[in-house]
Amino acid sequence: MNDLAALAADLRPLVAEAGAAIMRVYDADIAVQRKADDTPLTLADLESQRILLDGLSRLTPGVPIVSEEASQADWSERRRWRESWLVDPLDGTREFVKRNGEFTVNVALIVEHEPVLGIVAAPALGLTYWGAAGLGAFRARHGEGESRIHVAACHVPIRIVGSRSHSTPQTDAYLNRFEHYELTAIGSSLKFCLVAEGSADLYPRFGPTSEWDTAAGQAVLEAAGGRVTRPDRHRLRYNCRETLLNGDFLAFSSEVVLPPD
Numbered sequence: 001m002n003d004l005a006a007l008a009a010d011l012r013p014l015v016a017e018a019g020a021a022i023m024r025v026y027d028a029d030i031a032v033q034r035k036a037d038d039t040p041l042t043l044a045d046l047e048s049q050r051i052l053l054d055g056l057s058r059l060t061p062g063v064p065i066v067s068e069e070a071s072q073a074d075w076s077e078r079r080r081w082r083e084s085w086l087v088d089p090l091d092g093t094r095e096f097v098k099r100n101g102e103f104t105v106n107v108a109l110i111v112e113h114e115p116v117l118g119i120v121a122a123p124a125l126g127l128t129y130w131g132a133a134g135l136g137a138f139r140a141r142h143g144e145g146e147s148r149i150h151v152a153a154c155h156v157p158i159r160i161v162g163s164r165s166h167s168t169p170q171t172d173a174y175l176n177r178f179e180h181y182e183l184t185a186i187g188s189s190l191k192f193c194l195v196a197e198g199s200a201d202l203y204p205r206f207g208p209t210s211e212w213d214t215a216a217g218q219a220v221l222e223a224a225g226g227r228v229t230r231p232d233r234h235r236l237r238y239n240c241r242e243t244l245l246n247g248d249f250l251a252f253s254s255e256v257v258l259p260p261d
Helices: 004-026 043-059 093-098 169-175 190-196 211-223
Strands: 032-034 040-042 065-067 083-091 104-111 114-122 127-132 136-141 146-149 158-163 181-186 202-205 226-229 249-253
Touching: 004 043, 004 104, 004 114, 004 127, 040 043, 040 093, 043 065, 043 083, 043 104, 065 211, 083 093, 083 211, 104 211, 114 190, 114 211, 127 190, 127 211, 136 211, 158 169, 158 190, 169 202, 181 190, 190 202, 190 211, 190 226, 190 249, 211 226, 211 249
Parallel strands: 065 083, 158 181, 158 202
Antiparallel strands: 032 040, 083 104, 104 114, 114 127, 127 136, 136 146, 202 249, 226 249
């Protein structure tokens, strides 16, 4: 995957098509099923996944795809992959069901365990973010042109974004380490994008996420000059373990001074 710019250009219409399918369900009655882990599933999840998996298979035949709503390859197979796609066809299904607009389509290309290209689209908000290693990060608003984005310089008080639906006592304990901060709750991978565009400085996550939840947002944020690390400051990496669950992580502007461990 040498030409990330060309791949991103081909990928954005595909993600837009998935977003349009989601909005057709969003604008009608939403029927909600429950998966085995009691998380919600809607027709929008399935329609978006169908479009993305078909499109990615055409764009990059032979590159394996890991998607939230599809069956997963065994670790014995995945461990041999040099590159793969990570897809969350509808990140923030709870927000989708609540109709607050804070849901996204996430697509990321992983090469040698690193997210090198990511697209995060928020169809209800008319926003698309994308970023790639060596190319920078960009934001497009529906009906407007594309603009380059970058993390903000140090801001006082620090502006923190957190999950609207998944707050934890560990997150509260981490926030107490800051003398002053402003906290905004928002759903889905939009939290990464707010840091990437300079509207926020830090997104701390203590609690389980899956690799498809974070890879696209990490690619955008890193391309915008930010970082995504475990609490020990080692970079968050992908397809390194049998589990597809991430541990705790911090997503932040490289300009931010974080409290010591």
